[in-house]
Amino acid sequence: MLGALALPLCCGLTDIAVAPAHANPGQGPSWGAIASVHGWYGYSINHPSRGAAELAARAQCDRAAGRSGPCAVRAYFDRSCGALATGNYGEWGTATASTAAAAGKAAAGQCDSHLPTEPCKVVVSVCSSR
Known part of the structure; x- marks a missing residue:
């Protein structure tokens, strides 16, 4: 153990933080978000904060x-999944859930509740780190 301490102390490396390779699950960047406008969308995952993800x-x-205009955040999630579904006339729905499939199904259901002429389609379904 003395050898591990000697290098940082001798070489001026005392301000360096090192995360162990076996860091606890559930720590680290985990926020995600989905934004959209007029049929366009963007998403992010594994950011350190909700604001950064948005x-x-x-x-x-x-x-x-x-x-096309400024995009708006439609969903945000932490250590879970989010999805966006869109319809053929601008309808949309978002949802968050514990799996990408569940989020997609819920987003499509929400979008379909706006009575599109065709079933809504999931355009993005993503998960952040857990």
């Missing part, structure tokens, strides 16, 4: 949408 999702959506 910012990244909006930025990805804004890049995809171009001049």
